Amino acid sequence: SAVISQKPSRDICQRGTSLTIQCQVDSQVTMMFWYRQQPGQSLTLIATANQGSEATYESGFVIDKFPISRPNLTFSTLTVSNMSPEDSSIYLCSVRKEDEQFFGPGTRLTVL
Amino acid sequence: ILNVEQSPQSLHVQEGDSTNFTCSFPSSNFYALHWYRWETAKSPEALFVMTLNGDEKKKGRISATLNTKEGYSYLYIKGSQPEDSATYLCAFLYGNKLVFGAGTILRVKS
Numbered sequence: 240s241a242v243i244s245q246k247p248s249r250d251i252c253q254r255g256t257s258l259t260i261q262c263q264v265d266s267q268v269t270m271m272f273w274y275r276q277q278p279g280q281s282l283t284l285i286a287t288a289n290q291g292s293e294a295t296y297e298s299g300f301v302i303d304k305f306p307i308s309r310p311n312l313t314f315s316t317l318t319v320s321n322m323s324p325e326d327s328s329i330y331l332c333s334v335r336k337e338d339e340q341f342f343g344p345g346t347r348l349t350v351l
Numbered sequence: 352i353l354n355v356e357q358s359p360q361s362l363h364v365q366e367g368d369s370t371n372f373t374c375s376f377p378s379s380n381f382y383a384l385h386w387y388r389w390e391t392a393k394s395p396e397a398l399f400v401m402t403l404n405g406d407e408k409k410k411g412r413i414s415a416t417l418n419t420k421e422g423y424s425y426l427y428i429k430g431s432q433p434e435d436s437a438t439y440l441c442a443f444l445y446g447n448k449l450v451f452g453a454g455t456i457l458r459v460k461s
Contacts, residue, residue, distance in 0.1 A: 243394065248392075270447065272448075272449075279453075280453065281355075281451045281452060281453045281454070282395075282440065282442075282449075282451040283451070284448055284449070284450075287447065287448070297448075331394075331395075333449075335447070338383065338400055338402075339397055339400060340385065340397070340442075340449055341394070341397065342387075342394045342395040343394055344392065344393055344394045345392075345394070347392075
């Protein structure tokens with residue numbers, strides 16, 4: 240299994256500012272994923288972050304808006320840039336180990 | 352665009368009732384279907400990873416079945432308890448990515 244922690248657990252931010260979310264895993268993993276869940280919506284994949292390469296973004300998500308770092312096999316950050324109220328969501332970090340996928344507890348972001 | 356549908360959207364049951372939810376997914380290029388249980392402010396908890404047509408898996412009072420030919424999976428909870436209250440998510444594995452349904456919100460009243 241994998242134990243994942245995220246910081247911060249929640250935040251309230253002003254429009255136009257940026258927030259960086261940290262994800263720490265208790266073991267080395269190759270594949271890390273960032274998801275978000277907007278109110279009333281499905282969990283949606285933002286990007287896949289593999290160590291040593293650029294993150295791969297899903298349709299509708301771009302690096303300028305959601306820059307990702309993956310400096311080693313246990314850590315990643317996601318930045319939500321130039322925030323607007325539409326960015327209010329729960330952001331989750333996730334890792335794949337063998338056939339299972341594990342999730343962090345999420346960061347609940349509210350943008351005013 | 353991959354579509355993973357879950358029904359019902361929400362469910363309110365009495366303690367002791369048995370209940371079930373449905374997950375529909377594309378029947379072509381199937382690799383795996385995941386079920387998760389997600390309580391507020393906690394990590395989604397993996398319940399089952401289902402890979403074979405006709406699979407039936409069980410964990411305590413919760414079980415799941417899989418039909419890959421027609422593209423659906425059922426999750427059953429026998430004798431619901433208040434602690435079963437959560438959002439139940441299914442996710443279809445597409446390449447390296449999990450594609451999630453919107454979830455079924457279960458509330459169990461004591």
